[in-house]
Amino acid sequence: MKFWQRLFTAFLQRFHLMRFFGRNRSFKELHQSSYAQEISKNLSKRLLNASRTQTNDLLKQFDTHLTGLTEEQAHTQQMTVGLNEVTHEKPLTWWQHLWYCYRNPFNILLSLLALIAFFTDDLTGSTIISVMVILSTLLRYWQEAKSNQAADALKAMVSNTATVLRHQVSAEDLELMHERYGIDTKNQTTHQFEIPIQYLVPGDVILLSAGDMIPADCRILSAKDLFVSQAAMTGESMPVEKFPLQKNLEETSALELDNIVFMGTNIVSGSAQAVVLSTGIQTYFGALAHQCYGY
Structure with a gap:
């Protein structure tokens, strides 16, 4: 019986038919699965360490500042880690x-x-x-x-953008940002830039406000009345308040951390400044999506 099951499964995978015969597991089910436990050994450990690290030490780890990365640093990081995207299924021929x-x-x-x-x-x-x-x-x-x-x-x-800070922006940097991100930098008077979220990299410092979708796994640096909806990740119906500091240092669950926000969740109210910890498939959302859909 198992032989025929394996044979049928191989046939479905060969002809991309798994979507018609399988039921996609919800994130809540995945959190309760053995795969979620495996995630917690890697991602959770990194997130727990980031939540407990002092702000200045954390910024030094990512070679960044409260005013963000320089454009050169961001571009170098992007070449190393790739775009901030969760890999999706290739279109059919x-x-x-x-x-x-x-x-x-x-x-x-x-x-x-x-x-x-x-x-x-x-x-x-x-x-x-x-x-x-x-x-x-x-x-x-x-x-x-x-x-x-x-x-x-x-x-x-429809293009999702994030407000990112850039450190020591020169006229040459403005031209490069215009070419790379397709944004208007002619009349730019501040160091805040709206760039597509796929160009975010670890170490970027971003600004979040009510209505924003969180574009990556981030550590909160400062916050004002910040409430985040984590329903997509934890199934909680009520928003959770986030703070710059982790209150319970003995917390062992990444999803319960006070100063960590996750890709795919939403800002319900308030505002915050945060530093990007991980992007793309390296995020909690990306890892779960990889398991759920096999991307």
Whole structure:
């Protein structure tokens, strides 16, 4: 029995069909799983250490300042750690998409009937059935392709940004930031810049306010009436207040830390200044997403 289960699982993985036969586990279920325990051994240890480290010592570890990284430092970090993105599934090729549009019980049944008609010399019936299958497949392919294009266009219109601080910004840095991030730096009078969140790196100092989505795992440096919704991570329905200092130094659960905020959670009210600890797949959210969806 196990042999056939493994064989069927291998078949589903080979043809990207796992999504139709498996149930994606929620983050709450993952926290209760053995994988969550494995995460806590690595990520949690790092986050616990960051929560207990003095602010000045933490900034020295990341070679940053309260006014953030320099643009050169940020660019060097990005070349090392990559973009702040959770890896997603690769889009299907046109022939894979066409195959998925064809394979369904109705089309397969019609195909079998067409073969039976062909081998029994009923060429008219075989032709009619084959045309029905081809038209059905091509129509579905065209509709889904148009829908995917529309969805991609909407995604391109929505860009998440974060307010990041830059240390010792020169005129040359402003030109580089304009080229790298596509932002307007001509009339820039402060060291605060709105850049796409995928360009954040560990050591960046960011500003958070009500309504913001937290773009990475961060340590709070300063806060004013800061409440964070962690429902996506812990299932808690009520917002949790965050502080610059960790009150309970004996706390062993990363998700219960007072001065750590996580990628994917939201600021409900208040404001804060925070330093980025980890980005992309190295975040708690990224690790869970990797396990949940197999990316």
